[in-house]
Each structure stands twice: as C-alpha cells, then as structure tokens.
Amino acid sequence: DAGVIQSPRHEVTEMGQEVTLRCKPISGHNSLFWYRQTMMRGLELLIYFNNNVPIDDSGMPEDRFSAKMPNASFSTLKIQPSEPRDSAVYFCASSLRRATNEKLFFGSGTQLSVL
Amino acid sequence: ELKVEQNPLFLSMQEGKNYTIYCNYSTTSDRLYWYRQDPGKSLESLFVLLSNGAVKQEGRLMASLDTKARLSTLHITAAVHDLSATYFCAVDKSDGGATNKLIFGTGTLLAVQP
Numbered sequence: 001d002a003g004v005i006q007s008p009r010h011e012v013t014e015m016g017q018e019v020t021l022r023c024k025p026i027s028g029h030n031s032l033f034w035y036r037q038t039m040m041r042g043l044e045l046l047i048y049f050n051n052n053v054p055i056d057d058s059g060m061p062e063d064r065f066s067a068k069m070p071n072a073s074f075s076t077l078k079i080q081p082s083e084p085r086d087s088a089v090y091f092c093a094s095s096l097r098r099a100t101n102e103k104l105f106f107g108s109g110t111q112l113s114v115l
Numbered sequence: 116e117l118k119v120e121q122n123p124l125f126l127s128m129q130e131g132k133n134y135t136i137y138c139n140y141s142t143t144s145d146r147l148y149w150y151r152q153d154p155g156k157s158l159e160s161l162f163v164l165l166s167n168g169a170v171k172q173e174g175r176l177m178a179s180l181d182t183k184a185r186l187s188t189l190h191i192t193a194a195v196h197d198l199s200a201t202y203f204c205a206v207d208k209s210d211g212g213a214t215n216k217l218i219f220g221t222g223t224l225l226a227v228q229p
Contacts, residue, residue, distance in 0.1 A: 033217075104158075104217060105160070106157045106158040108157045
C-alpha cells in the first residue's frame, strides 16, 4: 500500500487566498484525521471523520477552516481566507477503527506558508 | 480536558548511554502510543500500549505503561546516533471505546552525540 498520500507537499500563498489541502487515506481505513503541527502549539487535532462523517471538529480553529470527506478515499481541508498564522505543517492520518491495537498512519504532511 | 506532558523536552545524550523519557497524562485512558518524527518528516508509529503493565520492546527502545499512575516511559538502551529524532507519546481520547482520536504530548527532542 502506498500509505496516506497528501498533496501538495509544499504550498506558499498570500494572505487572503484560499488554500486547499488534499488527502487520500489508506485503502480500507474508515477513520481519517487532520492534524496541524507548529513549534508553538505542537500537534493539534483539527477534525476527524469516521466512515466519511465528521465526528468531532472541535479542534478547527475558526470558521475559515472547513473539511470534507466526500468518499472513503478522499478528504480536503480548506482555509478561506488564509492568514499568516495558519502557516504550519498539516498532517492527514488514517486508521481502521476496529481492532483494539489499530494505530494512526500519517501522511508526509503539507508545509503551508502564508505570506 | 485531556493533557499529555512529556519530559524532558530536550535530551542530549552520548552514544552508549541509557536514558528514559516520561509521558504523563491527565485523565483515564487505556491506550497509549509512541511515535518518532525525524526532522522534516512524518510521524512513524513505534509502539501501541493497550493495558496496564504493558511492555513492548523494539531494538534499543522499550516502552511501558502504568495506567494507574497515568504514566508511560520510553527507555533507550545504549543509544546510537540513528536514534536522534523527536519522540511523541499520544493518548487515545477515549469516550468509552477506542477512537484513535489521539492527543499528543509536547515531544522530546533526542540528540545522540558520538
């Protein structure tokens, strides 16, 4: 399996622009997570989906952030409008919520820079 | 609110030495994970600890879990340079069942010096 695939790897944009991050989870996994990593705040859980349904979005910082999962093999995280403080590495992760010892598999991340 | 704390935040150690990283968490959870992150890279799963007293070992790393003390340790034996990375513990924010909704600790940056 190719693992969790994220795109783009790097994104540089200007303040006010819309940014869309993409994620393809591991085939067969039924849970998907979006995390954000910064030096100041560490790894923060933004939102997670179970069977394509958003379960908990309490970590989404503002209404500027939105996430969708239209099907089991694709998810997007959108920021509109973007701000410099959104600069971070955004990770997507997936898991199979079934067995007790299942773990999260992380993608390579998207390095976002908002100028 | 579940809080996960690691210490130390930074650890510089010499090759061949032993050391332990500690992970404390604030609320009940029976599932704890350890991850490794190399600079500029993604997170790699190391261990999954599922019950009180669980101990797992892989090479020079050994992880244990004490759910009563809400404490996990990651012990490094005879460190080598290749172990240099940031290590994270993460606790499942369980609401009565496993969710895989992980809350991560602050991370411990390990630098192994020759």
